[in-house]
Amino acid sequence: MSLPGWLAPYDRDGAIAEAFGVFTRRHALHAAAAGVSAAAGVHGLAADAQAASSSDRGDVAVLNYALTLEYIQAAFYSEAERAGALRGPLAEQARVVGAHERAHVAAFRRVLGTQAVAAPRFDFRGTTEDADAFRKTAVAFEDLAVAAYKDQIPLLQQPAFLAAAVAIHSVEARHAAWIRRLAGVLPAAHAFDDPLPRAEVARLVASTRFVVSRPRTTGAGAPRLTG
Amino acid sequence: MPPGRLTRLLALVAGALVSVAVVAGSLAGSHAAPGAPAGPFAETQTIAIPPPRPLRTDPHLVRWAPVNVATVARSAPRAGAPAVAKVARRTPEGTVDVVLVLGHSHVTPAGVWLRARLPGGRVGWLPRRTLGGYTVVTTRLVVDRRRLTATLLRRGRRVFRAPVAVGRPGSPTPAGRFYVRVALRHYRSPMYGPLAFGTSARAPGVTDWPAGGFVGVHGTDRPELIPGRVSHGCIRLRNADVVRLGRLMTVGTPVTVR
Numbered sequence A: 001m002s003l004p005g006w007l008a009p010y011d012r013d014g015a016i017a018e019a020f021g022v023f024t025r026r027h028a029l030h031a032a033a034a035g036v037s038a039a040a041g042v043h044g045l046a047a048d049a050q051a052a053s054s055s056d057r058g059d060v061a062v063l064n065y066a067l068t069l070e071y072i073q074a075a076f077y078s079e080a081e082r083a084g085a086l087r088g089p090l091a092e093q094a095r096v097v098g099a100h101e102r103a104h105v106a107a108f109r110r111v112l113g114t115q116a117v118a119a120p121r122f123d124f125r126g127t128t129e130d131a132d133a134f135r136k137t138a139v140a141f142e143d144l145a146v147a148a149y150k151d152q153i154p155l156l157q158q159p160a161f162l163a164a165a166v167a168i169h170s171v172e173a174r175h176a177a178w179i180r181r182l183a184g185v186l187p188a189a190h191a192f193d194d195p196l197p198r199a200e201v202a203r204l205v206a207s208t209r210f211v212v213s214r215p216r217t218t219g220a221g222a223p224r225l226t227g
Numbered sequence B: 001m002p003p004g005r006l007t008r009l010l011a012l013v014a015g016a017l018v019s020v021a022v023v024a025g026s027l028a029g030s031h032a033a034p035g036a037p038a039g040p041f042a043e044t045q046t047i048a049i050p051p052p053r054p055l056r057t058d059p060h061l062v063r064w065a066p067v068n069v070a071t072v073a074r075s076a077p078r079a080g081a082p083a084v085a086k087v088a089r090r091t092p093e094g095t096v097d098v099v100l101v102l103g104h105s106h107v108t109p110a111g112v113w114l115r116a117r118l119p120g121g122r123v124g125w126l127p128r129r130t131l132g133g134y135t136v137v138t139t140r141l142v143v144d145r146r147r148l149t150a151t152l153l154r155r156g157r158r159v160f161r162a163p164v165a166v167g168r169p170g171s172p173t174p175a176g177r178f179y180v181r182v183a184l185r186h187y188r189s190p191m192y193g194p195l196a197f198g199t200s201a202r203a204p205g206v207t208d209w210p211a212g213g214f215v216g217v218h219g220t221d222r223p224e225l226i227p228g229r230v231s232h233g234c235i236r237l238r239n240a241d242v243v244r245l246g247r248l249m250t251v252g253t254p255v256t257v258r
Helices: A015-019 A025-034 A037-043 A054-083 A088-115 A131-155 A159-182 A198-208 B003-028 B040-044 B239-246
Strands: B062-066 B071-074 B083-087 B098-108 B111-117 B123-127 B135-137 B139-144 B149-154 B157-163 B165-167 B176-185 B195-202 B214-218 B228-231 B254-257
Touching: A054 A088, A054 A131, A054 A159, A054 A198, A088 A131, A088 A159, A131 A159, A131 A198, B083 B123, B098 B123, B098 B176, B111 B176, B157 B239, B176 B214, B195 B239, B195 B254, B214 B239
Parallel strands: B139 B254, B165 B228
Antiparallel strands: B062 B098, B062 B135, B071 B083, B071 B123, B098 B111, B111 B123, B139 B149, B149 B157, B176 B195, B176 B254, B195 B214
């Protein structure tokens, strides 16, 4: 899988590509050098040949993908709370759900150790500071997370990871129901939910333009300061 | 049966037992008693989800944002309010300019406004749509013109202190609250040393300076003058000190000159 061309401009540091399963040569070398030892350590597996198996690498990729989704959500709710523009039930939802998402980030980062992808940089374009925009965006994020987890959970090989991912998935579903209720949308619209493939999630995330590159605030030009 | 398959089968059985134990525990509405022997879930769980914690209300945390669209800062959060200052997209050195966000967002029927500290030292209101994403910092640089020191704080704790040279009496370093706008390296100007930070402060004594007379925090080719009151308004550090500061301080860091 290669990164779609339209996604590349948003991914100058490679975080999206890494999270969405496009391992660069640098990452491949890093993983080989590490022997996936960090993952093996947290798995509680012996550091034998099995530690570098394709199933472990697959789990690491899935967990990093989940971590990226959690980064987005955690940053979104944290920014909303810091902006302080939400009131009442919406502010409470942002506060509670934000704490959950940050806990999910902490959990994934802990288990992935040095193999955890870095947090992207975000520009939520004012959606954290306007109640109507916040509601719509939060509904989209939570529905997206539920569908993305549903797609990825069957791919996990380690039973313990599976148990944790299911535990998070149901909480994301509660978040979705909560914000749907606040947005006046039916919390459970269908008897069955569909999973959403990675490529489609990537397309949706990119379409928001919420993931941005670092602004160029350093330079090599001659200082024009007073001296 | 090959060992690999056996291991996998055992893992699946353990996973099933885990699920049964979790469901049983949930239905009973109880948790394991303290000191109880750990069940299979406790032994196999490798993702421990920590308890949710509220967002840290850190009094040292501030936010900055890049300027995406050149705009005019206003004295109040509305388009018709008196202009305070023009805000450009670029610094004199060509990098993206930034503002320091103050307080909460202000929602109006016409859009969201932010109160911000601006290049030049003033404070004004900007439309949210003219700015990019926020970045948070927890550092703060304090320059003491009487003691001739620069101190960097992280979350209120001192992590750096060094002697400095500040402006001479005819071109004093201005007192007030400012922030770091740009970091410059690899240029060919020995008088600024190996690293220069541009701040939002403007030196009052050199307003005819080509780029507007902005105050920098930088190294020097005259270390013997530090500490002292010898500059045109800039804050000079010895080169080793400014390099050390460069590892600790980022763009967006508030600067207090007193």
